[in-house]
Amino acid sequence: MAQGVTGTELTQRQWVFAFSLVTSLFFTWGFAYGLLDVLNSHFQEIFGIGKTQSTLLQLAYFGAYLVFSPFASLFMEKYGYKRGIHLGLSLYSLGAIFFWPSAKFRAYGGFVGCTFVIGCGLSCLEVAANSYISVLGTPKYAAARLNFSQGFQGVASFAGPLIASRWFFRGKNATTLDTVQWVYLAVAGLGLVLNVLFYFCPLPEITQDALAEEMHEAGMDQDSEPFIKQYHCIFGWVAQTAYVGAQVAVAALAVNYLTEQGIGIEKPFASQLFSFCQITFTVGRFVGVVLLKWIDPALLLSVYAIACCVFALGVTYGPGAAGVGCMFALFFFESICYPVIFTLGTKNLGRHTKKGSGLIVMGVGGGAWWPPMAGAIADHISTAQSYVIPFAGYVIMAMYAIGMVISQTRSGGFRVRAVDEIAQKRAELQTTGMVGRRESDSDIIDKKGSQEFVETV
Template sequence: MGPSTATTSADLSQRQWVFAFGLVTTLFFTWGFAYGLLDVLNAHFQVIFGIDKTKSALLQLAYFGAYFLWAPIAGMIMDRRGYKFGIHLGLTLYSLGAIFFWPSAKFAKYGGFIGCTFVIGCGLSTLEVAANSYISVLGSPKYAAARLNFSQGFQGVASVTGPLIASRFFFRGANATSLSSVQWTYLGVAGLGVVLNILFYFCHLPEIRGTTEQEPDAVNATHQPVEPFWKQWRCVFGFVAQTGYVGAQVGVAAFAVNYFVDQGVGLDASKASELFSLCQMTFTIGRFVGVVLLRYIDSALLLSIYGVGCSVFCLCVSQIPGRGGIGCFFALFFFESICYPCIFTLGTKNLGPYTKRGSGLIVMGIGGGAWYPPAQGALADRTFTRHSYLVPFSGYIVMSLYAIGLVVHQARQGGFRIRHIEEDAEDHRNSNHSLNEKDDMAHQEYTVRV
């Protein structure tokens, strides 16, 4: 279904809404699993190919570099062809990249793994543009951050699975020095992508347009001028914040196994991988806790609090040896939990006709994950793994400044004032699918002061 036949979420029945929400949420599990495997492959390839931490970070450079290069293109494609086409394209690229892990492992070519990882990154960046923006507009803007946190919670569930598989099959016995387990694991990943592609082909997925995602003429008719896309400052600075945050998050996870082993508490690579999966579990719990908090706390304010928490605990991770540093590592993962969804929803809020393009820009910020790990790996090779965590610390500072800036701006402008009648009207439309003429006028006349 193309954009020309788009509807709003208010036009869906409750059953249609639940089905669309659930189906798109499965995509978050897909890339959470791929991302969880990526971080442990980093340490595994150091052993297999005899490379240092800097070279092993080329996997992250390929994966997140694909986001930087491909996400804007994916956004433009979906502007023309719609969400469902973007999902099919993303799953196809994802499956192709995973399939070619087999010959790369068969012939033990590290360059092949890097190329395949780039293709997987292109596929997942397409899925992120589609799924993140779809969930954001699939309901009231007031609860967009809570919805996205809930859906991305399943990404966290999947990211726990990756390290657990690695600890059982990558680092034990003969598999510790071979690539055979990698072959079979990624063949399964490819199969998952194919199955999801088939399901999406046969399932009806409504093309949703947000309540503020109108054509320029329609927006002007309500006397709300549409600024050029490059003047959408909330989105532009959201891209900068996302770049800093994702770069920091990826750097933290990429060297987690190395960090635990180097802390001198008697952990080998297998045990460290299991500990990393517990960190991911902490992250996932934090996501679902965030869903509850975001119903009562403004998303910009909560992002500010969590951003400061990330900054403080990352600094502690870089300075505290032994078990104390590991404890701070767990706290860091908890405070990371809500950051990505909140930055995404804050950066794409009220973009009107630029919603898909803005989503592409924010997802492009995930490309920050390409730059931080090589810098962190270079520092780790020259000093200690612990000290290299000063690199992601800088990314958390950037994110915190964005969130605090939004809070200050809202306070000066009196906050986001959305009339209660608009919220009541939208909830009524979601449950009963219709409004009388008076309610329709009230729904269109809400005011947003940024």
């Protein structure tokens, strides 16, 4: 397999294979995340702990992203995407398998520790998979590709609550950890199977040098600046931290919120409703794929971020069924936020791509400390009032999105278009087999005409 390629230099068959295999990873951490929020409520019953203490699971899971993501990005800079995926899957399976003794000895601290190991594995997978999908093709459709792949994360995330509503909260299982053992044994098995598949399957390596060369061919030299001056990435990390913190806080207390709305919702049905919220989120992801084909990602993110602010307040102050309706709307408008922030933050980083990916994924660590803040308000005031914490996160995200729209409007769109022209030309050459002689990338740019220098994105 060729080394030192970009995503646009792969043949159609190579592209489809690589895209499909890496997309399968999104299902892996979606399933783990979907189970996490339900376990949060289940452990309150099993161990007799409060809402704030139960969010230690979120602290461990998302704290792992804060700690491990920088190491993961450095590891992949040296050893490549494929070895990074192997490392992530190994940690994922290791953490899951130790859920068994934790359940056997009813050790809440053991669950927290295992969740941290799983989080380390998933942070490594996210750095690899999000970054790989983003650069696996033209920059123009990076956000749409990542939304499509992450849609399968959403499919897995509502499978967790459905499993929980069927087995965790019914009969004797409402007060035992037996089913938790078996579910996480299956999770460990899934990680092992994927690890074996990636070992035997070739995966084209997209290198930093190849990405940098593609940018320089298009006359884009942003990556020649030190990483600390890649401001769209630095502020993207801030926005991602705020958004993920808000998203996790919303989900962590969703079951509690639904049961406290005073409309007769019990925990089993609340878990089912939560899974329907996740389905709404997943549908939103695939709707976003279509919208992003026609609408600029920064503009669409601005609209969705403002909608999240509005519906977060609706959840906080909406009575009864109205608040539940706002909860569903909130999940829909959250759908595109993570992948779009990721692609905006890592756009045009060239040789800094893996480092930037690690920083943006480190923003997932926001999920470690926002839920405890929301949990403290839920314990001392009410669960509904705790949703002012997610509202604050959405405001920060909206500021970033609007700032990116303004930044893009002020800068010409020629350079972005130039990269897309190079990518399109390379794809055509790979399809027709004309790899012996190709038109120079500088010629492609020149043919666009001087008028495109003044076009906006």
